[in-house]
Amino acid sequence: MPRIPLAERRAQLLDAAWAVMTRSGLAAATTRATCAEAGVSQGVFHYCFDSRDDMLREIAVRLVPMQITAADAAIADASDVAVAVEQALLAYWDLVEADLGAHQVLYEITVAALRSDDSHEIARLQYHRYLDGARDVLDTVAATLGVRWHRPVDVLARQVVTIVDGLTLHYIVDLDSAAARAALSAFAADLAAVAVPSAAASDVDTSKGAKNV
């Protein structure tokens, strides 16, 4: 009923679609269900978007930055590598448990995107961002605590993404929070064991910009 500009209407429909998805899954977010959630008629949809795929694409794009901003804050006040890594992983994990539906939809979107030639690139981009985010966290930990990773950061970053992704998927299936957190702590310990002191022991090459000290 109200008369709002196109941009706002689109955002409203995107919110509505996202609400339906997190509640009932990607497939449930039909054009009709989305419009019903937004309280508008179906004609509005095709006035705002070219097609359902068009809308899905915009949702996926909007998701990419939404996932990153998590763990950096958690490692600020850590004095030990093991603690820092575990707190960083836990910071992400709290997001998973706080909004399980959203993460479940994320897997549905990823799996669906892989079957579409058009959207395959979006899934690839998503995981590329994950790797970048993991690398950033690893660099921050190393710089903050004065350690060096005794293993290529690219490899470590892929391990981190694998860990959070695997843990999340498994948790969505069996909802065993205790088991997930136990495994998470174990992984944190394993990762921390890869860190070696950097400052005193030997000459260290911090390829990225020096941060503290």
Add this chain to the structure above:
Amino acid sequence: MPRIPLAERRAQLLDAAWAVMTRSGLAAATTRATCAEAGVSQGVFHYCFDSRDDMLREIAVRLVPMQITAADAAIADASDVAVAVEQALLAYWDLVEADLGAHQVLYEITVAALRSDDSHEIARLQYHRYLDGARDVLDTVAATLGVRWHRPVDVLARQVVTIVDGLTLHYIVDLDSAAARAALSAFAADLAAVAVPSAAASDVDTSKGAKNV
């Protein structure tokens, strides 16, 4: 045209559906597509199965044991824990790269099953079997090489499942075999570092810490 007993006809349709799925995805395996693949008309389908969900359930059931028999053989001739763990993971990994489509469908089935109240239990069972399989491999490694895991086997098993699951999903997205194998080796080293010589006989040299790639 040929006249074959019901059981065989069902198996034939299940094979056909699986063929369509691994080629074009779970959603592509409609009743029509499945019948076309099998070379029969649609009426046969509902003569053999109550519904499409009925068939999907049988496919899922048939899948459960299909996934387990992998890594045990690979650790038989290993003399070092690190080698044994890596070879076990690699044995599974070869299966992933050999039949990527099958594993992709596995994720589609899992994700879809989680949205259905009826099938949710199937996904749970599937991951329960994964955990059992991982535990078996871990026990075999420990027994074969005379070591003890310095961490609860349940936690380690969940780590193993997380690793193979996370690696596989990431690989399906970006098809970066080299990165996946590098991360796999790193994980293997981390896991091997959790093994300590067993109290009984410690001829085996496991004194070193994690050796990295």
Add this chain to the structure above:
DNA sequence: AAATCTCTTGGTCAATTGACCAAGTCATGC
């Protein structure tokens, strides 16, 4: 060979869904 049961065929039906439109309504600038 007749009866009977096991398959198989080709087609139909209802429901869902994405796409789309012709005709309205309403605010805003001139």
Add this chain to the structure above:
DNA sequence: GCATGACTTGGTCAATTGACCAAGAGATTT
């Protein structure tokens, strides 16, 4: 105040899909 264009409505259309059936064909039994 009125033209303009942004916004909305309710409905329609074609395509896909799961479900289902009545009739027939072939094998098996009696």
